Amino acid sequence: MSQPSPSTLSSSAASPSDVMIEARGVEKWYPNGYHALRGCDLTVNRGEVVVIMGPSGSGKSTFIRTFNALEDFQKGSITVDGITLSDDLRHIDAIRREVGMVFQQFNLFPHLTVLDNLCLAPVLVRRRSKAEVRQQALALLQRVGIAEQADKYPGQLSGGQQQRVAIARALCMEPRILLFDEPTSSLDPEMVREVLEVMQNLAADDITMVVVTHEVKFARQVAHRVVLMAEGEVVEVAEPEAFFTNPAQERSRRFLDQIL
Amino acid sequence: MNPLLRRLRHDLFATPADGLITVALLAVIGAGGASFLRWAFSQARWAVIQANSTLFAVGRYPMDQQWRLWLLTALLAAATGITWGMLRSHPRPDRGGTLWPRNDRIAVGLLVVLSLLLPWMLGLSLSIQLRWLSITAVLVLLRWLAGRFGPQLPAPFKRLLPLGLPLLYLIGMVLIGGGLGLVSVSPSEWGGLLLTLLQSSFAILLCFPLGVLLALGRRSELPLLRWGSVLYIEFIRGAPLITLLFLGQNMLGFLLPGGLAPERVWRAAWVLTLFAAAYLAEAVRSGLAAVPRGQLEAARSLGMSMPQAFTSVVLPQALRVALPSMVGQFISLLQDTTLLSLIGLMELLGTARTVMANPAFLGRNAEVYFTLAVLFWCCCAALGLGSRALERRLDPAAIARSG
Ligand SMILES: Nc1ncnc2c1ncn2[C@@H]1O[C@H](COP(=O)(O)OP(=O)(O)OP(=O)(O)O)[C@@H](O)[C@H]1O
Numbered sequence: 001m002s003q004p005s006p007s008t009l010s011s012s013a014a015s016p017s018d019v020m021i022e023a024r025g026v027e028k029w030y031p032n033g034y035h036a037l038r039g040c041d042l043t044v045n046r047g048e049v050v051v052i053m054g055p056s057g058s059g060k061s062t063f064i065r066t067f068n069a070l071e072d073f074q075k076g077s078i079t080v081d082g083i084t085l086s087d088d089l090r091h092i093d094a095i096r097r098e099v100g101m102v103f104q105q106f107n108l109f110p111h112l113t114v115l116d117n118l119c120l121a122p123v124l125v126r127r128r129s130k131a132e133v134r135q136q137a138l139a140l141l142q143r144v145g146i147a148e149q150a151d152k153y154p155g156q157l158s159g160g161q162q163q164r165v166a167i168a169r170a171l172c173m174e175p176r177i178l179l180f181d182e183p184t185s186s187l188d189p190e191m192v193r194e195v196l197e198v199m200q201n202l203a204a205d206d207i208t209m210v211v212v213t214h215e216v217k218f219a220r221q222v223a224h225r226v227v228l229m230a231e232g233e234v235v236e237v238a239e240p241e242a243f244f245t246n247p248a249q250e251r252s253r254r255f256l257d258q259i260l
Numbered sequence: 261m262n263p264l265l266r267r268l269r270h271d272l273f274a275t276p277a278d279g280l281i282t283v284a285l286l287a288v289i290g291a292g293g294a295s296f297l298r299w300a301f302s303q304a305r306w307a308v309i310q311a312n313s314t315l316f317a318v319g320r321y322p323m324d325q326q327w328r329l330w331l332l333t334a335l336l337a338a339a340t341g342i343t344w345g346m347l348r349s350h351p352r353p354d355r356g357g358t359l360w361p362r363n364d365r366i367a368v369g370l371l372v373v374l375s376l377l378l379p380w381m382l383g384l385s386l387s388i389q390l391r392w393l394s395i396t397a398v399l400v401l402l403r404w405l406a407g408r409f410g411p412q413l414p415a416p417f418k419r420l421l422p423l424g425l426p427l428l429y430l431i432g433m434v435l436i437g438g439g440l441g442l443v444s445v446s447p448s449e450w451g452g453l454l455l456t457l458l459q460s461s462f463a464i465l466l467c468f469p470l471g472v473l474l475a476l477g478r479r480s481e482l483p484l485l486r487w488g489s490v491l492y493i494e495f496i497r498g499a500p501l502i503t504l505l506f507l508g509q510n511m512l513g514f515l516l517p518g519g520l521a522p523e524r525v526w527r528a529a530w531v532l533t534l535f536a537a538a539y540l541a542e543a544v545r546s547g548l549a550a551v552p553r554g555q556l557e558a559a560r561s562l563g564m565s566m567p568q569a570f571t572s573v574v575l576p577q578a579l580r581v582a583l584p585s586m587v588g589q590f591i592s593l594l595q596d597t598t599l600l601s602l603i604g605l606m607e608l609l610g611t612a613r614t615v616m617a618n619p620a621f622l623g624r625n626a627e628v629y630f631t632l633a634v635l636f637w638c639c640c641a642a643l644g645l646g647s648r649a650l651e652r653r654l655d656p657a658a659i660a661r662s663g
């Protein structure tokens with residue numbers, strides 16, 4: 001009776017070791033001098049699903065791309081799963097192995113079959129045996145509902161199918177954290193749902209997810225917390241119900257007025 | 261009406277104007293063709309080709325060592341047959357899975373006819389005619405065997421098979437030049453088609469990795485590497501090949517002390533290689549530019565290192581895009597080997613010039629140049645065909661369309 005259930009664990013106050021991503025005062029200037037991030041703070045706990053929203057150009061993509069060092073930053077600090085991001089290349093490689101990313105444009109490798117898209121990195125990077133990775137890849141494709149497409153090329157799949165392959169490809173590296181940058185924004189409406197369903201199922205596992213999206217329903221149902229960004233700053237961090245019904249900040253209210 | 265006739269009529273005589281153009285063109289083509297045929301069969305004296313066929317093929321390669329070249333030719337035919345057969349042995353979806361698609365049957369037919377006709381037309385002895393025929397037989401037989409039984413071969417063996425091609429190249433070098441117990445034949449005795457093919461294959465094989473490295477260097481984030489690559493590429497592309505060839509012949513002698521400077525033929529081969537690498541780098545660069553940024557980002561976000569991301573994600577796509585222009589470079593490289601005659605090498609054109617200088621064959625330039633043109637055309641056509649086949653195999657979209 002005294003055993004806490006997993007759900008109470010993940011929503012209870014986090015101990016330091018449960019912090020998966022810790023960003024402190026992150027500032028970034030693009031090479032052309034544009035100040036894209038102006039001191040962003042964010043803490044993401046283990047198993048948590050955080051949705052980032054905000055108007056176009058507010059720095060959402062830039063921010064989450066700093067988490068796996070696809071973008072560098074000039075001030076502040078980011079710690080991912082206990083590893084502090086620095087210029088040390090070994091740290092960057094270590095972090096990228098733990099953090100998967102799903103892009104708006106899928107970015108599947110068009111010259112490889114779906115199965116090879118999944119197997120490439122685990123074999124090259126984790127040096128696992130091809131046969132073993134294949135098994136896992138097929139299981140993952142099954143899980144995202146496209147096992148029968150394993151031998152096709154990405155160009156032969158619909159957008160929704162491609163994005164599900166991209167999710168499976170990221171999962172095949174067995175990451176602890178998955179970053180999504182507008183995963184459904186370039187999909188036709190009827191395909192959005194199939195991708196969101198896959199993501200919702202993932203969220204039920206203990207994988208940590210940071211999702212940039214404009215899907216309000218997804219945010220309400222799946223997110224533990226919602227972050228609003230505007231003009232390179234984190235404006236508000238709140239539980240979804242509170243955020244959508246009664247935002248604390250005036251800026252959040254204006255944003256919600258535009259999208260709801 | 262017969263469908264073929266109807267089609268011809270529709271394509272060529274749809275309107276009176278079309279008909280007029282068709283008739284005019286036919287007249288021009290007919291007149292040109294007729295005068296060519298008149299020249300080829302009544303005026304031309306092909307004895308100049310017949311008498312010098314060995315010279316055109318291998319230059320002054322010693323008679324008693326020519327068996328080595330025959331062996332090499334047979335090995336090349338075998339390798340061609342095996343490669344061709346292995347490529348067909350997969351149940352290719354775009355080929356209906358047949359072992360002998362129509363184009364292959366036509367190709368084999370042409371090969372057999374050519375290997376019967378050409379040696380006879382060249383007036384070669386019966387034993388040599390038979391030799392050519394057996395080489396063709398080896399090719400076709402291995403093509404069939406590899407296609408038929410290739411799929412049953414054990415997987416590790418199949419994976420090692422492609423290594424046979426570079427191995428064959430090394431064996432070929434030994435056979436041609438000597439060593440490992442074979443009498444050495446100095447490069448100054450190599451000539452004709454042999455030298456042309458050696459020079460161009462050497463340059464093609466080596467300029468490829470060099471060109472890829474230069475293209476990557478040009479995109480590097482290290483300024484020294486980037487500027488070095490740019491400087492090299494722009495310098496080479498700004499200088500005519502012939503000046504570089506003369507420079508190579510004269511300067512390498514000064515730069516490298518005595519024995520270290522490579523032999524004249526090798527000097528030329530290196531200059532050709534270094535020259536072609538600069539042009540190839542530009543072709544590869546355009547291919548790299550065609551690969552979206554997201555590909556590298558996706559590879560990196562999966563934890564791949566930069567070299568891993570380039571070799572398994574970016575380069576395969578870039579090279580696929582760059583393939584047609586790379587093959588274009590290879591074809592002009594092949595043709596550029598004729599410049600070697602100006603620095604005194606006896607490749608095809610050099611050989612041709614000595615033949616035409618021979619008083620016995622005075623005034624037979626047209627026959628010689630025509631033969632040369634046909635030979636070059638055949639080599640370039642082979643390169644072009646090979647590249648198109650490769651392009652089709654590398655294009656997932658093409659596989660997708662037929663699958
Ligand atoms: N490579 C770059 N160089 C210069 N400025 C850039 C670059 N990439 C992005 N920016 C600028 O940085 C700002 C933040 O961009 P970012 O892509 O992070 O926004 P976003 O919130 O993801 O927007 P969207 O919803 O349109 O994807 C934008 O104003 C953009 O113009």
Ligand SMILES: [Mg+2]
Nearest residue numbers: 060061062182
């Ligand atoms: Mg964005």
